[in-house]
Amino acid sequence: MAAKFLGWDRITLVLICTRNPLNIGAAARAMSNFGFRDLRVVNPYQVAFREARSAVGATPLLRTAREYDNIAEALADCSLVVGTTAARNRKLGHKLRGLREGARLIRKRLPAGRVAILFGSEKRGLSNDDISYCHWLLRIPTREEHPSMNLAQAVAVCLYELSRETSIAWKAEKAAATAAALDRLATILLETLQTSGYATTAASKTLDHRVRKLIRRTALSDEDAQLWSGMLRQMLWKMRSRDQS
Amino acid sequence: MAAKFLGWDRITLVLICTRNPLNIGAAARAMSNFGFRDLRVVNPYQVAFREARSAVGATPLLRTAREYDNIAEALADCSLVVGTTAARNRKLGHKLRGLREGARLIRKRLPAGRVAILFGSEKRGLSNDDISYCHWLLRIPTREEHPSMNLAQAVAVCLYELSRETSIAWKAEKAAATAAALDRLATILLETLQTSGYATTAASKTLDHRVRKLIRRTALSDEDAQLWSGMLRQMLWKMRSRDQS
Numbered sequence A, B: 001m002a003a004k005f006l007g008w009d010r011i012t013l014v015l016i017c018t019r020n021p022l023n024i025g026a027a028a029r030a031m032s033n034f035g036f037r038d039l040r041v042v043n044p045y046q047v048a049f050r051e052a053r054s055a056v057g058a059t060p061l062l063r064t065a066r067e068y069d070n071i072a073e074a075l076a077d078c079s080l081v082v083g084t085t086a087a088r089n090r091k092l093g094h095k096l097r098g099l100r101e102g103a104r105l106i107r108k109r110l111p112a113g114r115v116a117i118l119f120g121s122e123k124r125g126l127s128n129d130d131i132s133y134c135h136w137l138l139r140i141p142t143r144e145e146h147p148s149m150n151l152a153q154a155v156a157v158c159l160y161e162l163s164r165e166t167s168i169a170w171k172a173e174k175a176a177a178t179a180a181a182l183d184r185l186a187t188i189l190l191e192t193l194q195t196s197g198y199a200t201t202a203a204s205k206t207l208d209h210r211v212r213k214l215i216r217r218t219a220l221s222d223e224d225a226q227l228w229s230g231m232l233r234q235m236l237w238k239m240r241s242r243d244q245s
Helices: A002-010 A021-034 A045-053 A099-112 A151-163 A179-196 A201-218 A222-244 B002-010 B021-034 B044-052 B099-112 B149-164 B179-196 B201-217 B222-244
Strands: A011-016 A037-040 A067-069 A080-083 A096-098 A114-121 A136-139 B011-017 B038-042 B066-068 B079-082 B096-098 B114-119 B134-137
Touching: A002 A011, A002 B011, A002 B134, A011 A021, A011 A151, A011 B179, A021 A037, A021 A045, A021 A151, A067 B201, A080 A099, A096 A099, A099 A114, A099 A136, A099 A151, A114 A151, A151 B149, A179 A201, A179 A222, A179 B222, A201 B222, A222 B179, A222 B201, A222 B222, B002 B011, B011 B021, B011 B149, B021 B038, B021 B044, B021 B149, B079 B099, B079 B179, B096 B099, B099 B114, B099 B134, B114 B149, B179 B222
Parallel strands: A011 A037, A011 A114, A037 A067, A080 A114, A080 A136, A096 A136, B011 B038, B011 B114, B038 B066, B079 B114, B079 B134, B096 B134
Antiparallel strands: none
């Protein structure tokens, strides 16, 4: 599992002029969740950065975050700089890419050098000056009527998309019931239905089919087929013991 | 663009025992960003819910969020219930799916009925009781060393993944059983088991959970849930009529 994340060391998250300490903390937490390590903050609101660092539960990653006075310094060792934006049409001569396509391109570029992903302040996003440092812009596909995301949530979504390579299915699949187990279940169910008076003997052939189909529609595991059989057997026993008494 | 989101009306986000008003607000904001509309809160920390609703910039969606005292009521009209978890190995007999695969399955199920996605409290996540209402569990693929995400960020990532594919195949599927129909079935099955002597009253709480889970594992259509309920009711009647005679 760890191997999956090794390449992410080449990705740098840059928060510019962030004002809310909770957002800085949450960005760091998301980085830690998805296996990223290099966080840089440019001109943070000083109180916010101090608060975020000293917060209970602050990630170790936040304590190693580097602070810069200007964006040029923060990006000095990066060979690809990608800005994030909620705007659909920015006339800045920058190419705008959707997150999915953008993430793919970023992953492709990792062997070539460090990639920086920039997030602007909560209120104004990236300034034109910030954007002038970017190679292209990235946009999370949000709804036209309400495009602007919460900063910490936007960070999490970007990192999620960047870190996904393949779907990991954590299935612990249970063995499906065999046809034999289903037949046993059908038989006991049918018997229970007849004993209970639900089924009249006249309609039994049709019911036989209906019960068999019903049981097959329910996609039972082997364990569950046995569980149902056991429950029905008990009911059958109860009904019969009353009949004899 | 608007057409893209029509199907998302069938998805319900359920926040259970959320304590932080910022998380409720941010969850609502992410829903609005990605085009979802139906938010339900179960047993929220009252102060948190009031604060979140009255916060400056609260989304209209938050003002229409419905509040419930218990999870069963909140899920009554839902035919698929998916719980979210950070745990990699939960021994609860529930299938655990990665977000990508899970989102695909959820989209597939939308034509059959309403789908609820459950998020537990910030500290403890979903309780075992909450989970017993789920058909399966969803997990965002985070790093083993730091799997637990911030609640609002987890919500955003899930909604992003859900909304990323726009093609929903509106096949004329059979309506899936609603949570209310499954609850009725669970109740009658439980009663039948107790009457038959399969269940002793001592073990009833555990059995209650087991029966609820068993029924949710079987992916019943609304029609089949009614069929099973009818059959069990007949057996129950038979057992009881014998007792009285």
